[in-house]
Amino acid sequence: MPSLEVERTFWQQGHRYVAGCDEVGRGAWAGPVVAGAAVLPPDDPAICGLLRAAGLRDSKRLRPEERDALLPLIQEVALTWALGQASAAEVDQLGVAAATRLAVRRALAELPVKPHALVLDAFPLPEVPLPQRALVRADDISLSVAAASVLAKVHRDRLMVALDARFPGYGFARHKGYGTSQHRAALEALGPSPLHRHTWAPVARLTRSRDDREVGAGP
Numbered sequence: 101m102p103s104l105e106v107e108r109t110f111w112q113q114g115h116r117y118v119a120g121c122d123e124v125g126r127g128a129w130a131g132p133v134v135a136g137a138a139v140l141p142p143d144d145p146a147i148c149g150l151l152r153a154a155g156l157r158d159s160k161r162l163r164p165e166e167r168d169a170l171l172p173l174i175q176e177v178a179l180t181w182a183l184g185q186a187s188a189a190e191v192d193q194l195g196v197a198a199a200t201r202l203a204v205r206r207a208l209a210e211l212p213v214k215p216h217a218l219v220l221d222a223f224p225l226p227e228v229p230l231p232q233r234a235l236v237r238a239d240d241i242s243l244s245v246a247a248a249s250v251l252a253k254v255h256r257d258r259l260m261v262a263l264d265a266r267f268p269g270y271g272f273a274r275h276k277g278y279g280t281s282q283h284r285a286a287l288e289a290l291g292p293s294p295l296h297r298h299t300w301a302p303v304a305r306l307t308r309s310r311d312d313r314e315v316g317a318g319p
Contacts, residue, residue, distance in 0.1 A: 120244020136252035182210035
């Protein structure tokens with residue numbers, strides 16, 4: 101179970117507000133990268149116990165109903181929290197790593213209480229002049245990062261469900277933009293939507309295949 105040990109290291113150094121950051125959607129074929137940032141109350145064992153008792157951990161290890169149940173608790177007990185995102189077009193333009201860092205910076209910029217230090221999942225933010233630790237699988241280690249993970253995952257999933265109505269036929273409500281056989285079949289039949297990452301190999305390959313079939317069919 102994640103804990104507040106990493107955050108406590110920063111608190112002991114005088115960095116009172118520590119933001120845990122995480123993102124979702126990096127590997128999707130369509131939709132944005134969404135980042136969450138969460139600042140938990142400094143050195144509060146009661147909050148730590150409450151979140152751990154509720155089962156907070158990496159959002160990928162939770163069922164959708166568990167994430168939905170955790171969301172209001174996180175929003176209630178966090179000192180502050182925020183979301184940021186980078187669009188599919190920005191992923192195409194910048195590359196996924198740079199777009200991910202952009203989404204995290206946007207989440208941090210939205211925090212009403214500005215953090216003194218950061219705990220990040222895998223990716224450091226050299227553009228942000230704050231003390232920080234980037235840890236592999238930080239959402240399994242840090243409660244703040246796990247909280248950010250749930251915030252981002254619930255928001256992105258709900259966004260993709262809403263976008264399914266605007267772009268019917270792709271099954272976004274079901275697969276949330278990730279690569280599945282249903283998504284592949286929809287791309288082959290319909291071509292890419294404005295939500296798709298057109299430079300990504302699976303999308304580009306399926307688009308070329310579809311275009312070739314249409315050219316071969318002739319007028």
